[in-house]
Amino acid sequence: MSGQGSKKLINAVERCVDDMLEGYVAVNPGVRLLHGHRIVVRADVEDYAKSGKVAVLSGGGSGHEPAQTGYVGRGYLTACVAGSVFASPPPQEILPAIRAVAKRNKGGCLLSVSNYTGDRLNFGLAYEKARQEGIKIAMIVVGEDCAVTTNDRTAGRRGLVGYIITNKIAGALAEIGRSLEDIVEITTAAIKQMGTIGLSWSACSAPGSGPTFSLGEDEMELGLGVHGEAGVKRMKMTSAKEAVKIMIDHIINPDNPTHLKVTKGDRVAVFVNNLGATTDMEMNIVVREAILYLEHIGALVERCYCHNFLTSMEMAGVSIMLLLLNDTLTQCLDAPTDSPHWPRPLLPCGVSDRKTPPRLVLDYVEETPTTTLVGGAVVEPDYADKLFDIVAHVSEKLIQNEARLNQLDTEGGDGDTGSTLARGARAILKQLGNKDNPGLPVDKPWSLAQALASTAENQMGGASGALHSLLLTSASSCLENAVTATAWCDALTHGIDTIRRYGGAEPGDRTMLDPLCAARDVLLTRLQETAPIQAFTEAVQAAEKMAEATATMKAYAGRASYVNPDRLTQPDPGATGVAIWLRAILDKL
Structure with a gap:
């Protein structure tokens, strides 16, 4: 099916999210759909509730896959609520999800919300209703976007890749039995140690709609949102090396009121996110340049991830997120999860966990013998x-x-x-x-x-x-x-x-x-x-x-x-x- 310049292989615009969710749970038996709702829950949600471990619930508009559906699983989200494409789910979808994971759970529920107005309003209303029903619940709002460059009053920093990483931290803490209060404290502190900036060189389109914005053949947009919202700067296409430098410089620029302060010797995790249509070749080049530049400015890159964390349909582009690490956050990132979409690096044979920082130089390089050509007829x-x-x-x-x-x-x-x-x-x-x-x-x-x-x-x-x-x-x-x-x-x-x-x-x-x-x-x-x-x-x-x-x-x-x-x-x-x-x-x- 196509419409208004956008080609999508779907059946009908109004059914595309439901069809997607049904297909997803069909190939992932560890999750289920809550009947009559766009709610994906762990298949063992009842047993999990009996364990008394905090349930972690999130959600938002569809079109950002694998977020959030792909992160439901042990050590991550207990459930998620899917809205229509690029639209927050309504409270009548969110409240049943809260009840499903927390009504019989003494540990309570952490409601993790991305800092978009629609999400804050809808999840906030469901949160208030859940509290009135006596459900133990807390809510955090994630906003780590570094695009805002002025102190003028705005809607605040958007939740981008940091939203996905905050949920991983919360899920890891919940899995080891930390209290709801502890999880709120640790995740709230972690959000302040994050910074993200996006860069795109083509627009996206929702099913049935045309592109959300336009870019020239030689143009890139810096600081855009995951729905195609305009960024802070339009610039000419450039090399991966220069683009990464521009992005990281923007994140750490002290003149930017939303910057992340990174100083020499800081332990850092870097997340390179695919906005939807960027090739693996480009992604790996970007992560290489990010590591090299961070090391150049004196940061200690202890973890790096290159993945589709939070996409925007078929948008070609990347976002880079930096997280200042401490031992607790590192342990949360390394903690096991059976979520299908959390990236798992290939580790050396016999190594079960990730203890060493990423390396760009091989320990072993094959020596190629050189051949000296001698003899043969000599010409004048x-x-x-x-x-x-x-x-x-x-x-x-x-x-x-x-x-x-x-x-x-x-x-x-x-x-x-x-x-x-x-x-x-x-x-x-x-x-x-x-x-x-x-x-x-x-x-x-x-x-x-x-x-x-x-x-x-x-x-x-x-x-x-x-x-x-x-x-x-x-x-x-x-x-x-x-x-x-x-x-x-x-x-x-x-x-x-x-x-x-x-x-x-x-x-x-x-x-x-x-x-x-x-x-x-x-x-x-x-x-x-x-x-x-x-x-x-x-x-x-x-x-x-x-x-x-x-x-x-x-x-x-x-x-x-x-x-x-x-x-x-x-x-x-x-x-x-x-x-x-x-x-x-x-x-x-």
Whole structure:
């Protein structure tokens, strides 16, 4: 179903929360839905109530999954109440949840509320009614957002990731039998030791609605809320490193009235939260940068977490929360829980708990043996200079065509052929150095081919890197003892045969083999009939023609073979890349 620019795979807007909750409890037998309500409770709620341990109850609008449903479980929430998407649940939903967890529980109930006006009002009303019924209950309001930058009267600091972490602390304390009064005291103090800031580069949308706000292609929003509320600053897209610095600097800026004071030597836990659509790659880069920057300013990072704690539908962005640690809070974070969505790090074999801070450096690094290439035919200085120019020109041409090749690759691949080839080309240029002191053995074509093969293998990556490395590695064997036009042709033939053997493609399959084979076929014939430079000119022309012809070929190899043929209307990017570097060689001959 879609509506107003928002695509969601749901049945109906008015039923989406109910359908979601029913699906969730179906795959998590440890929780149940309270009949007739949007209330998720532990399956053993009756036994838990008899234990006299404090029940921890929370809730809020849906659309922030896994919050709050995903945190119901031993050592965390006893129950949660789900509202409609981005809307606080009403008191008639909250009060039955309080009764379910606390009416027969002598330990009482902690009601944990995020500092949004709707949540405060609805949970506050249910809290007052529960007190009138004689239920032992206390309420805390969590607000740790650092976005507010003025002392003007506002609705107060919003509850963001700190809301989720406060509930974990409360649940851990409840599980070990701490009193309601103790839990209120410890969690209230912990909230004052938290600070969060969010950053987004795309909006979210509720089912049936369009985006909650708009951002330009090159824009990011700092300090926004989890419903898409505007932030404190709109800025240009930047690197992860710079973005993390901006976020942490904002959290700890003493000129910000909502800042968190972090001083050198403070023990810190850092939480990097996915707002919904951020990739794992981006998330792990952000957590790395956060650790590095916090250590740079002198903080002691003792715990780090990278997870979907509190999302905002499909919003692309992250929030960073810092928590100043003490022994009690650290123990609460480390305390076991069977909640499905609390992150559990992979610990070393035989280690059952997390005692050491996160590390970015491995204890063991495999030593890669280096191979010194020696021997092989040596060419004259003029020939070596020409090879130097060819290698440089080929590299420059591949870099210049990066965007073009990426665009061609969007039809049948993952849009990175140009970047892959350009990455290898940049590495080669860096190694090449200058003519007076070349960093590559341009005077020994055999060694040069092997060096280029190594760079393709180690720097390019992907299928393109492997194929070019195979081509160059196999070709090099024909250049060890002689460097003639025939030897170069034999090298190309040998390289093609190796690619066919390992790559599985054949001429006509719409791959880089097509221009390579076209060039090789012309060379085999024309080298016997004309000058080498003329033969190579005709070979390059044949390769370029064949590369263009791949636009009408059916793909039988590579990623493009899985794509609907109707979508393949442009030349193959790998074949085009070959035509580019062959033409670049000819330019310098």
